[in-house]
Amino acid sequence: MKRYIIPFDTQSLPVKEVDTVIIGAGIAGLSAANQLVKLGIRPLIITKKPPSISNSFLAQGGIAAAIHRDDDPQLHYRDTLNAGRGICVEKNVRVLVEEGLERVVDLLNIGVPFDRDSEGRVLLTKEGGHSRRRVLHVKDKTGSAIGSVLYSQIKDRVEFLEGYYLEEILTDEGRYAGIIITDGEKHYLIRSKSLVLATGGYSSIYLRNTSAYKISGDAIGAAFRAGCVLADLEFVQFHPTALYLEGQPAYLITEAVRGEGAVLIDDTGSRFVDEMKPRDEVARAIFKKYAEGRKVYLDLNPLLKKGISIKERFPTVYALLDNFGFTDSYTVPVSPAAHYSIGGIQATANGKTSVEGVFAVGESSCTGIHGANRLASNSLLECVTFGYKTGYAVFIYNMYADINRKRLKSQPSGTKLLTREERFNYLRTLKEVMWKYVGLERSRSGLEKALGDISALGEKLENYSNSRYLLDLVYLSKGIILSALNREESRGTHYRLDFPEEKEAYKKHTKIYNDLKIKLEVN
8 A cells, every 4th residue: 555645745835734634524514613613722624615515414303312301311322323333433422412412502602503393492303223202303404404593603713725636635743743735736745743633434435425525534544554554444324215326426315204294115015114113224224125126115195194293394305205206105216335434444422543743533434333333313413523533632632743844756657647547447446346246235256346446456556646635535434344254254234145144243343544454353
C-alpha cells in the first residue's frame, strides 16, 4: 500500500495555516465546530458540497433519547446492546444514552423545532429495536432541521472552504502534520495543529445505496494510509425500505412510517415479517422474498386508517411517492439498500484515533456503540453527543500542540491519466463487485472472488497519477472484504451463508491495520 500517492513535493504547494481543520459539515462536524467556537477556536471547515448535502442532513426518522417519564437511559442502553448483538463497547453506550440525553435538551434549547402536541410536549415515535417510544422528530426532516439550526449557530464564526476534496493526510513520526486538498485542478497544503474527520460513511461503495451525493468513504481510505486503525468494517447496515424501481436510485423511506403502522407485504398481499424487528432481520427477510422470485411492497394504508396524514407527518416521503405516482395506492415497491456504515476509523468517545492529532466523529468513526447492528435513530444522537465531546478533546489537544512546518515529500505515482469515462467505469465495477459478493449475504467463495476482483482493479489503478480517490476506495473495499472473511460467523448486519450462527470466539471487534493485517480484539 502506498504511503502517500500525490506525485509532488509538498513544499511546492500554496500553504494555509489554521488552528484546526474539520473535514465534513454534517451534524457531527457542525457539533464539534459548535463546541470549538464556544471555546474560542475558529476552525476551518472543508467540504466537497454544501453542508445540506450530507448523510445526517438527509436523516428522516429522528433522534433517540429517553426523555419521557416512562422511559429511562438504562432501557435505552439495554435496547442498544440488544441490537448490537453482544459487541457494543458498553462504556461508550453509557456515554451515548446518558450524556446524549443532555445534548438533546441542548438541541431543544437552541430552537430545533421538534414536533409537539397541542400542550407543547415533544412528540415521540417508536422505531425497530426500541422498547419505548423515544424518537424525537421534525416530521420526516429531522436531520435537516437539527443541522440547519447548528449551522445557523456557527456560520459566521467559522471559515468554510466548499468544493474541496481531501487528497492526503500527512504525518511525521506517527503524528499529524497537515493535509493536502484539491479543487479538482490545483492542490493546496493546509497546516494545522489538529484534524477532525467528519466525512460520513462508506455505504456508497455499494451499487444500491441511500448515501448523499459524493459521500463516498474515500477519506477513510486516506486515514487508513496515514496510519489510522480501522474497525468493524464488515458491519454495513442495509436499510430495509428503499423505493425500488428499475433504473432509479435507491430513495430512502424512513423506518418511522413502519413505527406508525405501515406494513410489509409480498405480491400475494401477505405480511411476512415483524416490521419492527432490527433492520438486519427485516432487510434479510425482504432479500429472501426477492430471491424466491417475489416482490415486496410497503403498504402505508394503515396510517391513513389511523387518521395520519402522510403529507403532513411525512412530507419528504409524500413528495417522493407523489413524484413516482404512488399517492393513489400508497403501496410502494421496496427493497434493501446499503445505508449506514457501522465500521470506520477506530475512535474513542472523544474522537481520538490511533494517529496523534487526528480525530474522527460521526459515521466516519467507529466507537463501538453500534456493535454489530445500529439501533434506529442512534446515529444522530452519536453525532451530537460525540461531536460535543470531540470539540473539547481537540481544544485540550491544541493547548500543547504546534503546527508542523517540516518539508514532507510524497511518493511518485503512475504517469498515465484516467479519463472521466474510465473513472466512471472503474467505480461502477467496484460498486457492482461489492453489491454482488459483499452485501446482505456473504460466503467464502463470494468474498474470495470479490477480493481477487478488487485487487486486480487496484493493480490497474496504480498506473495512473490521478487515481487517488479510486485507490482509497479499493483499500477500503479490501478492508471490508478481509474483515468479512475473517469473521466466520453471522452477527448482526454481517451474515455468512456458510457460517449462519453466532460464535462466542467472535464476540470481539475486527481491527485492521495499515499493513492490511486483521486482528480480533476486545476493546
